[in-house]
Amino acid sequence: MDAHAPQKGISPEIRIRKNGTNSEVFDPVRRKWVALTPEERVRQYVLSLLIHHKKVPIGHIAVEKVLKFNQKIFRADAVVYNREGKPLLIVECKAPEVNITQTVFDQVFRYNLILKVPYVWVSNGKEHYFAEIDYRHKTSRFLDSLPSFETMKTK
Numbered sequence: 001m002d003a004h005a006p007q008k009g010i011s012p013e014i015r016i017r018k019n020g021t022n023s024e025v026f027d028p029v030r031r032k033w034v035a036l037t038p039e040e041r042v043r044q045y046v047l048s049l050l051i052h053h054k055k056v057p058i059g060h061i062a063v064e065k066v067l068k069f070n071q072k073i074f075r076a077d078a079v080v081y082n083r084e085g086k087p088l089l090i091v092e093c094k095a096p097e098v099n100i101t102q103t104v105f106d107q108v109f110r111y112n113l114i115l116k117v118p119y120v121w122v123s124n125g126k127e128h129y130f131a132e133i134d135y136r137h138k139t140s141r142f143l144d145s146l147p148s149f150e151t152m153k154t155k
Helices: 038-052 102-115
Strands: 015-019 022-027 032-035 061-069 072-081 087-093 119-123 128-134 139-143
Touching: 022 038, 038 061, 038 072, 038 087, 038 119, 061 102, 072 102, 087 102, 102 119
Parallel strands: 087 119
Antiparallel strands: 015 022, 022 032, 061 072, 072 087, 119 128, 128 139
8 A cells, every 4th residue: 555645534524644654634724744643633623524514615714823912923723714804713623632621711712812703613622612702792602513604704
């Protein structure tokens, strides 16, 4: 078997290959093969769900989006934008062994001070938390699932 031939991954839409002794996964947003770490596995699973199930166009997703705040640089795992370039969703991924704690939510909401998105998704691959932020009423609430891109872009 060719060591570089894509192998079936975590879902039918995710491509994994062996590169020597390391495994790599194809990131359709960045259009390149990247090291398959536990966190990257979760990110690719989330991206696959966004693209194939929530119908987010690939061109509306930024991966490892650099954010600057108070002279510090942060990287959001993924940000989804509407057709006008307005941010709609921040995605924060953790490795499966990382517990989703208040510290993780604080990290995401720090990013949101910059982006002001209406939706947030935090995942370690085992647990998924979806939140909607209502700026007009200054409230937020957890959701059972993330809305489709069509619904998100109306916010």
